[in-house]
Every structure is written in structure tokens, then in C-alpha cells.
Amino acid sequence: MRTKLICSIDEASMILESGNLVAIPTETVYGLAADALNSEAVKKIFQVKGRPADNPLIVHISEFEDLEKFVLEVPKKAELLCNKFWPGPLTMIFKKKSIIPDIVTANLGCVAIRMPSLEITRKLISKLGRPLAAPSANISGRPSPTSYAHVLNDLDGKISAILMGEDCSVGVESTVIDVTSTPIRLLRPGKISPEEISDYICEKIIVDDSVDHSVSNLKEVRSPGVKYKHYSPKTKIVLVKGTSHQFAQFVNSQYNCVSVCFEEDISLISGDKLSYGSMFSESDQLKFLFDRLRRVDSFNLSVAYVHLSSEVKQNLAVLNRLFRASGFNILEL
Ligand code: AMP
Ligand code: MG
DSSP, rough: OOEEHHHEEEEEEHHHHHOOOOOOOSSSSSSSEEEOOOOHHHHHHHHTTTTTTTSOEEEOOOGGGEEEEEESSHHHHHHHHHHHHHHSEEHHHHHBBBSSSSSTTTSSEEEEEEOOOOOHHHHHHHTTTSSSOOOOOOOSSSSOOOHHHHHHHTHHHHSSEOOOOOSSSSOOOOOOEETTTSOOOEEOOOOOHHHHHHHHTSSOOEEEEGGGGGGGGGGGSSSGGGSSOOOSSEEEEEEEOHHHHHHHHHHHOOOOSSEEOOGGGGGGGGEEEOOOOOOHHHHHHHHHHHHHHHHGGGGSSSSSEEEEEESSEEEOHHHHHHHHHHHOEEEEO
16 A cells, blocks of 8 residues: 555545545644544554554544533533643543444543644544544654654555644643543643643642653553553663763763753764753753654664753653653663
């Protein structure tokens, strides 16, 4: 099968209607989309990605009114959060109606739903007239794609088409919260922070232990996705925590390595290096992180050292992706 690069929403909608897959741009990362109400189409997502069947998918809608078609109840707090953050990179977990096939939710009684803010994505959902199930459009375990070129790298020949769009403006997957639990629980950090959410609803929210702990040390796993290796290039990733000078001194004494560092470190490092943004810009780090994790493989070196700052408090979503990409392999200088 040849993977077509397409620009037409009508063409993408026709492919989806026929039960096939289209990779789509969103503001977070590129998604691998199927008609969420067609079990056979959704099955193809798991096959193409090599995704374990117990890892549920997020359902994407284009209008607030669609929510009640798919969920049993919308708690008051969730309604407030929809009004504030939708469309946008916030996914909420609700009790599901039976119209959502069990394959989408990995047989859980709850479904994760979000409304993306990128207009082309919502137009496609409206055109199709059905919700889209869409995980990130990468082979399972690899860094998520933030450009159509990344998708092509992973899935060329495996899917019908890629709807071409701009590079993703956010760059990491949506924030996932469980609104069926009291207090609300953060299962995956994203651009919308737990502080923003709790400030808005004037209530504390719980950050699930899996966000910043290895699941091998946890008793209970609430978000099945966290059990699996994720966001990893082929090159071994080691996180190195220290000041810019400590980091530079460390990597300058190592061989066969590439550094993934801050803009501010670049002039201090003599070997191969890639910047993932200024240490003071959370949004740049979110936007560039996955692209840099993909690019480390092109150096063909045995290890990539990623700088974690000991001077600046880093964004929880950036840290979460790096903890997982490295398998919690952290060196403190
Ligand atoms: P991805 O599809 O790669 O963006 O990952 C989706 C994330 O949301 C995974 O970590 C899933 O475990 C989580 N998720 C999706 N649906 C549910 C659900 N019904 N209950 C709990 N977590 C979910
Ligand atoms: Mg993913």
C-alpha cells in the first residue's frame, strides 16, 4: 500500500468512511485516526501501531453537543473545564455509553474524550459526522510525531493517507484527567498544567503517581498506557541533572555521545549536540522535545545525554516524557 499525502478534508473523510486509517494533524501531536464507532477500523489502529490491546484510545469530537451522545454523565466540574479549555489540549475521562465500542476503551467502562483546537481537525470530524479515535501516529514506543514527515518515517506504506498540516504548535500529547474520580486525578501531564486546572475549579487535583514514578514501583495503574515503554528513540537516553556548567563539563569528558541540551548550553559543549529550547521557555521545550528525541538516532552514537536543569523548575509534561523515554535513568551531578 502506498501512503498518500493529501490536503483535502473531503478525501480524508471518504477514506475514514470506508473504514481505513488517516494520520491527521492536531495541535498536540499527529494522530492516527479511525472512525471511533467502527470497531473493525479501530482494530487497524492497534495493528498498525503495534499497540497493546489493553491501552485505550482517546475519542475526538468537534462540538460540545456531541459529548452527551457518548458519555453517561458530565459532572458539573467537567462542564466548567469544557467551557474553559475546549477546544484545546485537555482530555477528560467520563463514564461511557455503549455506542462507544469496547475496543476503543480496552473494555474499560470509561472513555477519554477531547475536542482538538486545530480547525482542520474539527472540520474533518464535522465532515465525517462521526467521532475519531486517534492515538499518536507513531509506532508504539517511539517518540510521538509532531510533523507529517515524522509520521511518514514511522508509517509509510502502512496507512492509506496522511492529511498534511502544519507542525504541531503544542508538541506533546494532551493533558489527561479523570473527572469520574473525586478529587479529579491527573493521569498524564500536558500543556495545560494541574495548577491551571485546580485554580479554575478552585479545588485541589491529585497528580497520579505514574506521572513521575516508574510503574514498576507502583501498586495500582490507572492509565493503562503508562505500563509501556514510550517516547524512546533507538539510542539509549540518559538524563543528566545539573547546572549548565556541570552538564557541559560532564558531556565534554564523554565519548560516543550526543547532547540534548538547552539553548544556553550550546556554546559550552564541544561535541555533537541538539537544543530542545531555552531553559526558560516551557513552550519551546514542549514543542521541540519529540523532534529532538527522533533526531538523536541520526548521529548513530551509543548514548544521548539530556540536560535536566537543577537551576530552573522544569515543566511537568517535559519531565514526564523524558522520564519515560529514559526508563527513569537519571544521573545527578
Ligand atoms: P495516546 O493514545 O498515545 O495519546 O495515549 C492515550 C492515553 O490516555 C494512554 O495513556 C491511555 O492509557 C489513556 N487513556 C485513554 N483512555 C483511557 C481510559 N478510558 N481510562 C484511563 N486512561 C485512558
Ligand atoms: Mg502515544
